[in-house]
Amino acid sequence: MSAVRSVARCLQEATAAFIVGLLALAGTAAAELPEVIERVRPSVVVVGTQQLTRSPQFVMRGTGFVVGDGRTVATNAHVIPAAIDEAAGEKLVIIVRLADAKAQQRPATVVAVDKGHDLALLRIDGPVLPALTLHEAEPVREGQAVAFTGFPIGGALGLSPVTHRGIISAITPIVLPGANARELNARVVQQIRSGSFDIYQLDATAYPGNSGGPLFDANRGEVLGIINMVFVKENKESVLSKPSGISFAIPVRFLRDLLQKAGP
Template sequence: MPAATLVSGPTAREHLRRSVGALVAFLGLLFTVPTLADNAIITIERVKGSVVAVGTFERTRVPAFQFRATGFAIGDGSLIATNAHALPATLDSERRESLVVLIPASEREPQLRDARELAVDPGTDLAVLKINGAPLPALKLAGLESTREGQSVLFTGFPIGGVLGMFAATHRGMIAAITPIAIPPPVAANLETRVVRRLMTGSFPVLQLDATAYPGNSGSPVYDPETGEVLGIINMVFVKGTKESALTQPSGITYAIPAKHLQALVNKAH
């Protein structure tokens, strides 16, 4: 009768080592998840102090403040970033209409600050405003090299303007893709004027987000939940009108202009 073949297996010590390792990994995950959530809570609270509503003010109008877009403080705190398309083409000087930013406040009346255009770049639909008064807490701008597909992001703004009151809301999403703002269609006959113009002036990467934004979110900062660094600025008109020009029904995809273009505009203004 042939002798039985002995198959060596894990020793009791190896079993214990693996069990301890699994327990340590589980406990690490258990304590890490709340930490990440806590960091996001702290980051949101800090960022909201930098987010403002951009609009116009006319004392005899009802309502006197007319919301146009979200904005946020950058640089030395006296600069406000927003979308160029949201700025009024003209102001009614006879009625003393003025460009302003509204600083929300949860425990007191919102504060209005006069603003003026400091720099505008139609090519990226970005604008930088200069406000009067004490500086606001400024957000730091990140470079495109620190932006990755699959990265979790937050964005804070006023999704539907002042319909429900001027209270900034924060949404969570992910960078689904970093994609060119304009690409040639398969059939040249389908080229629209704005796409041709964009291709001629130079296409550039934009952030495609796995999140839903609303018209009032234009100008909202897209930022890292951990650091609060701004990765991009929500754009609900300019990018969508170029990138989705071939679609009969625009998608619900949200796009953002990378923050490096905003930094370039600030540098140019100075």
């Protein structure tokens, strides 16, 4: 009988130790939002164009964030200008804030574009920057706590990253066919042909300038999606005469696919 009690006691102690270990791992994986923001901010960059002969010389177009090998920047495809006037000295650049709070400008080159999901990858030179981790574990859920960092209102608030938080309020298809043929513009028709896809609807408000920024899990900082302020809203809110304050993000799985297609 004493042997049975001894075995039972050992099992209880082992179970308790296992639970404590799991709790310790969970505490290590999760973090408070201020700590998460500190990790995310160095990877978030401004995307724009530079031309010395114009005023202003720098024109901001949106937000981006560093992924992969530390020299790749993800953003929205619509953030990238349709054409660069290289003859006039115009160039695509990113601006990153370094650890000493100084801003550094780096030339950028477009290496891959996915217009169907409004995504683009840029290549930058110079020292490697800290890359964000892309989420690829359990499915994203409605009600999940999220945050996003970027440069709202076209940099009018300054070129310091701003963070907003909220939840994923819905996971919903991007394509809502119009009631009649007049509402089926070329973009919607193209999406219907290629198939609709789900996007994340947020209860936090993003602004122009946030486009291309990372939507991340508020506890771990893993990128869940890419904020989109033009492509998605034109499809989801084209019937609205005034902005609704609703924001959207493209799921990160499409960014992973683009990174894989782009290769090393």
